[in-house]
């Protein structure tokens with residue numbers, strides 16, 4: 526199972542954002558929705574060997590982490606609106622200090638980004654424009670945990686957390702959207718037969 530961790534530095538942690546204004550009222554919830562569908566959806570199927578961890582920093586509340594497992598999720602469609610509804614349901618189901626399953630395959634907790642990074646320290650692969658070209662990397666672990674920034678990239682504090690990651694890779698000579706990077710990483714994993 527490979528994992529994509531995406532941080533939403535301004536992503537709203539209350540379920541009250543407007544479905545017609547995901548970028549503004551949702552704090553770039555549109556970006557997280559695209560990352561989620563890029564990670565899990567095939568044209569006619571779902572990647573059962575991929576999970577996605579979305580780290581929402583808020584406001585208004587302390588961080589929320591939503592995990593979506595490809596082998597268990599239901600009702601995931603390519604459109605941002607229905608994906609955002611699944612995330613709203615997760616935010617609405619949140620209970621402090623617990624990990625709650627809001628809909629099949631989707632759980633929410635208050636594990637912060639730093640803790641997500643620490644728990645996956647040995648298998649971290651940071652996506653960064655300045656990293657090694659993924660095409661030149663001999664071994665991409667079959668259980669890699671890829672970490673991506675949002676439209677703001679990583680803060681200095683987050684960069685410090687990621688500084689000791691075993692691998693940092695770039696997927697393009699251009700700076701891309703996080704969801705585009707995910708598509709390129711999956712293409713590389715598919716071609717290598719990792720997943």
Ligand SMILES: C[S@@+](CC[C@H](N)C(=O)[O-])C[C@H]1O[C@@H](n2cnc3c(N)ncnc32)[C@H](O)[C@@H]1O
Pocket residue numbers: 652653654655672673674675676677678679694695696697698699700701702703706
């Ligand atoms: C839109 S980019 C961030 C741009 C942000 N303004 C910055 O300067 O860091 C979102 C994320 O995608 C990933 N990313 C973008 N281009 C990449 C590349 N060529 N190779 C690897 N990762 C990339 C990084 O994780 C980045 O934080």
